[in-house]
Amino acid sequence: VCIYVWGAERHCHLISKPVANWSPIMATSFRFSVVVFALLVASAAAISGSTKLFGNSIKNVYLPPRRELVTFEHICTVPPCVITQIHIPSIYPNAPDKWNWQNGILRVYVDGEKIPSINITLLQLAAVGYMASHSNQAPHDGSPYGNMLMGKTAASGGVYSTARIPFRSQIKTTIESPYKHAGVLWFIIRGYEDYPVLLGDLRLPDTARLQVITHTNVSLSPYDFITLMNISAGNDGALLLVQLDSVSSDYGYLEACMRLYQNQNETSPIYLSSGAEDYFLSASYFDEGMFKTPNSGLTFYDANGTLSAFKTHLADPILFRNGGALVWRNCEITTGCGDAGHCPQKYCTPQQREQERQFDFSLEELEEMKEQQRYVTKVLESHNRITQPTPNSNATYTTHVWVYTWPLSDTLQSRDSVVQHTPSSQSQLPSCLTLLQALEASGHLQAEQVDVLVPRMTRDAPALALCSSLPAADIWAARQLRNLLSN
Numbered sequence: 001v002c003i004y005v006w007g008a009e010r011h012c013h014l015i016s017k018p019v020a021n022w023s024p025i026m027a028t029s030f031r032f033s034v035v036v037f038a039l040l041v042a043s044a045a046a047i048s049g050s051t052k053l054f055g056n057s058i059k060n061v062y063l064p065p066r067r068e069l070v071t072f073e074h075i076c077t078v079p080p081c082v083i084t085q086i087h088i089p090s091i092y093p094n095a096p097d098k099w100n101w102q103n104g105i106l107r108v109y110v111d112g113e114k115i116p117s118i119n120i121t122l123l124q125l126a127a128v129g130y131m132a133s134h135s136n137q138a139p140h141d142g143s144p145y146g147n148m149l150m151g152k153t154a155a156s157g158g159v160y161s162t163a164r165i166p167f168r169s170q171i172k173t174t175i176e177s178p179y180k181h182a183g184v185l186w187f188i189i190r191g192y193e194d195y196p197v198l199l200g201d202l203r204l205p206d207t208a209r210l211q212v213i214t215h216t217n218v219s220l221s222p223y224d225f226i227t228l229m230n231i232s233a234g235n236d237g238a239l240l241l242v243q244l245d246s247v248s249s250d251y252g253y254l255e256a257c258m259r260l261y262q263n264q265n266e267t268s269p270i271y272l273s274s275g276a277e278d279y280f281l282s283a284s285y286f287d288e289g290m291f292k293t294p295n296s297g298l299t300f301y302d303a304n305g306t307l308s309a310f311k312t313h314l315a316d317p318i319l320f321r322n323g324g325a326l327v328w329r330n331c332e333i334t335t336g337c338g339d340a341g342h343c344p345q346k347y348c349t350p351q352q353r354e355q356e357r358q359f360d361f362s363l364e365e366l367e368e369m370k371e372q373q374r375y376v377t378k379v380l381e382s383h384n385r386i387t388q389p390t391p392n393s394n395a396t397y398t399t400h401v402w403v404y405t406w407p408l409s410d411t412l413q414s415r416d417s418v419v420q421h422t423p424s425s426q427s428q429l430p431s432c433l434t435l436l437q438a439l440e441a442s443g444h445l446q447a448e449q450v451d452v453l454v455p456r457m458t459r460d461a462p463a464l465a466l467c468s469s470l471p472a473a474d475i476w477a478a479r480q481l482r483n484l485l486s487n
Helices: 023-044 350-357 363-382 408-413 429-442 447-457 461-469 475-485
Strands: 002-005 009-012 052-063 068-075 081-092 105-110 118-121 150-154 157-161 165-167 170-176 183-193 197-199 202-204 209-220 225-231 235-248 259-261 296-301 307-312 324-329 395-407
Touching (some): 052 068, 068 183, 081 105, 081 170, 105 165, 170 183, 209 225, 225 235, 225 395, 235 408, 324 395, 395 408, 429 447, 429 461, 429 475
Antiparallel strands (some): 002 009, 068 170, 081 165, 081 183, 105 118, 150 157, 197 202, 209 395, 296 307
16 A cells, blocks of 8 residues: 655555555555545535436347337436436347447436437547548458447447536436348447536536537538537536537638637637647647547548547546637638637737737838748648648538536636635645644644534635745744634
8 A cells, every 4th residue: 555645755565465454554645645646535425325326238239220129218316317327238220230339329318308308429529530430341440449438349349429418307318220131230328417517627517508509511612611519608618528520621611729618708719729630639740649638639531531530528628607608710821910810820919809800010010920820831841731722622621519507697606616625725735745744743723623624624724824924844833723723
């Protein structure tokens, strides 16, 4: 057992039998490390007496042809309720149908809705992209693969997702067969009642709803825009996943920069990338081919202009407030400080942005800017980068944006919403624990007093703020902390 303690101290002990009393083994350091561990766990999900697992698995299921079959229903008795995993091993065909499990359709109906919030193919459940897998042949994407959010682990399917799907009253899932004749289905689903809605290290409001926004075969001329997601005012939200399939005669469209409008009143976006492949955490038109990581992946790539890629936002949270939009385009125009129509080419202070907006430059500054642009263009062309697409370089996009939304008022009212973001308190905890250890070592505080103070710091924000603000481990600091014990 190795316990890590603030201050880069590590204690390792060999435990060969059950231990009834830990205190002789870990002594003082154990209290601090276990409290830190408990805080990290509690900040993610608190388990209550009403937290209860639900779910089902069905095997060798007769699946009627091209018709929805209900595969699961559940009534939520202690909200919030959350689906934590869906796994669809496969849909087998019957002759003369050929393998086509990829195009089976999963629908998820939340809280009695008539139009499902989630309406995707089985392949889209794993964010693989429709070009990356065909029939039950060896896949093009380097499968099997999997991460903590989704995966595809068999040529005949094995697709799964652990995306949290919250609901408050009821949920229903269905599968529609892609075959002309009846097939055979396997299906597994699990979830919890009285369980928080989590996105990475954020706890979302209990009223959060997951939806998948789809655009299919949208053709864009050079420099045309596409709005991948448009959430109306009065709603807050957070991105979970963006998946792209794109087809073109070249990769000029990859120059496009991803734009986020953080609310419906914004006219200038935040740029999430300096190019399309950059958004997917790669570079230089994906010059090392396909890959898949927990944060992003390239699941199909033909080196001629066609690809499939995904980007997750578990560890890279993207939030918007009072509405928001995610905007992309075919290729890009890059200049200066950037604006809605131009990807920025340099960092600018607010003063520099205003100067550029008014075009208030001297002749010397203008000439320097032109010379820099000529130099950049020369370097890019020497590396065969397509800075300007040819006139007929249309690009066709199919996109899926997985996004959580909830009413704006719930962000304002919920103490456990994303605006409270637990790392702010966690950042104060190390310095407070270090101070308490020093006060105990110097004798200014007794061990029994520290035993009471440490767990209090994990639940009492004002006490933690006071502790972390104390400048030194002296008698005065000890007096301030002893005062807490009498309150």
